[in-house]
Amino acid sequence: MKERIEALEPEKNLIVARVIGGDLMKEFKNFFLTIQAIPKQRGPGSVVKCHLKYERIDKKVADPEDILVLFVNASRDMDKMLSSEF
Template identity: 60%
Template sequence: MANGEAKVAKERIEAVEPEKNLITFRVIEGDLMKEYKSFLITIQVTPKHGGPGSIVHWHLEYEKISDEVAHPETLLQFCVEVSKEIDEHLLSEE
C-alpha cells in the first residue's frame, strides 16, 4: 500500500488495565488484515518522575502474511497523531 494512503481498521479491545494505564486492541478487520495475519496494539502511559506529563509506549505485535510484506513503519505517524489527541483530550479534562 502506498505511503500516505488512508487505511481503515476495525479493532476490538482485548485488555484494559487501569492500574497500569494500559489498553490493548486487536485489529480484526480492514486494510491491515490484507497484509498481516494478526495485529495487536498495546498502549501504556507512564507518568514522568519529578515533572508534569507522561510517556506513552506503543507496542505493535504483528505477524506478516508473507516476507514480502513491509514492517508497519507507516503506522508510526498514526501513533504520534493519536498520542497527541490523547494528550489534548486529557489536558482539556484538567
C-alpha cells in the first residue's frame, strides 16, 4: 500500500492519509484514513479514533472491515507496549 499524508495537525494529534497505490485501489476510487489521539480527561493516556472514508469502484465491493480489524489489533499491541513498565 502506498499512501500520501494529506493533513498533519500536531496540535490536534491528527493525521490524514490518502491511499494512492496498492491492492486497495483495485476496489476503491478514493480511500482516506484519519487517525486522532485524544488525551484522556482523567488519568494518563489517550483515546485513539480511526475514521475511514472511501468510495467503492463498484457497489459489489464489500466494506473494508479487514482494515478496521488490522487497526484494532495494532492499537491493542501498541497499548500493551506503551502501558508495560520498561
